[in-house]
Amino acid sequence: MKTIHIGGVPEHFNLAWYLALKQGAFKKAGINLRWEDYPSGTGAMAKALRKGDIDLAVILTEGIIKDIVDGNPSKIIQTFVETPLIWGIHVAQNSTYNSLEDLKGTKAAISRYGSGSHLMAYINAQNNDWNLETDLHFEVIKNLDGAVEGLTEGKADYFMWEKFMTKPLVDKGVFRRIGKCPTPWPCFVIAGRDESLSIYQNEINTILDIINNITKNFKNIPDIDKIIAERYHQKIEDVQEWLSLTEWSQNQMSEATINNIQEQLLALNIIPKKIGFDDLVTVI
CATH class of the missing domain: 3.40.190.10 (Periplasmic binding protein-like II)
Structure with a gap:
């Protein structure tokens, strides 16, 4: 076998x-x-x-x-x-960010460079007419648990992950979802x-x-x-x-x-x- x-x-x-x-x-x-x-x-x-x-x-x-x-x-x-894939765009529950425009130039939590969360940050930036060189910054957090820690402790400002898998964290008041970004393929x-x-x-x-x-x-x-x-x-x-x-x-x-x-x-x-x-x- x-x-x-x-x-x-x-x-x-x-x-x-x-x-x-x-x-x-x-x-x-x-x-x-x-x-x-x-x-x-x-x-x-x-x-x-x-x-x-x-x-x-x-x-x-x-x-x-x-x-x-x-x-x-x-x-x-x-x-x-x-x-x-419908990516939710999330911030910590107590974050002062309330809109996608607020996130321009802030730091995205990503699982690793080359990951979906990294690449989709570029798609989201393009969708919102951000400058891809100056308005994107990253913090590697490895996984969803790392994102909870990273956003809660202020190491990063927002996190993109599949909308439905992160919904329980939104329901619990750990994250707030302030937008979404579907893959164009x-x-x-x-x-x-x-x-x-x-x-x-x-x-x-x-x-x-x-x-x-x-x-x-x-x-x-x-x-x-x-x-x-x-x-x-x-x-x-x-x-x-x-x-x-x-x-x-x-x-x-x-x-x-x-x-x-x-x-x-x-x-x-x-x-x-x-x-x-x-x-x-x-x-x-």
């Missing part, structure tokens, strides 16, 4: 993987799929792909594109979530190390078949809203809203979409150049 390591954030987007593992779907297909949680997100997963700690990652689209352009020997093999892809894609081609195709069969019917799973609410400590009405806004994909990302994303990342100076579609994407 081949062992394949996959990484992802421990969030509701990835519940389908948990359900497949719990059902033993991969083992029945002769694959020992080992899931690794990466609470700090994209930057940590990109590093793990580079080091060979994982073979596959369910990772933010903009983050893996940037890292492949920067030399990560990996490829995108499929879109996983077709819809945008499909938010999650499945990527794999070039070496792993070559060695485990058949197994990875089987993994994709299994997960795609689950995501096709994910919203029809009995009591899925209750399962998500309980597992991720969410209110049922928030989960239902999230489900209504989220669509999974079973397809490869198109060349037009890849080109559009690269154009936007290039305009923001997040990547230094565009690379070819075949350097970013592969069909296995």
